[in-house]
Amino acid sequence: MPRELACKKCKALTIGKVCPVCSSTDLTPHWTGMILIFDPSHSHVATTLDLRVPHKYALKAS
Numbered sequence: 902m903p904r905e906l907a908c909k910k911c912k913a914l915t916i917g918k919v920c921p922v923c924s925s926t927d928l929t930p931h932w933t934g935m936i937l938i939f940d941p942s943h944s945h946v947a948t949t950l951d952l953r954v955p956h957k958y959a960l961k962a963s
Contacts, residue, residue, distance in 0.1 A: 907932035907962035914957045934960030
């Protein structure tokens with residue numbers, strides 16, 4: 902199974918070489934924690950973390 906990479910800009914997780922959320926190529930294999938956002942418009946967590954696109958995100962990416 903391929904290792905997921907986290908985008909350093911928006912923290913979205915991907916197995917590709919380009920972030921599916923912000924199209925950045927600045928990805929890192931060093932991330933911790935994971936959160937799934939299904940409906941960002943009704944999620945207090947998504948609002949707090951400023952996540953606007955339904956996706957899988959890392960909580961910390963370095």
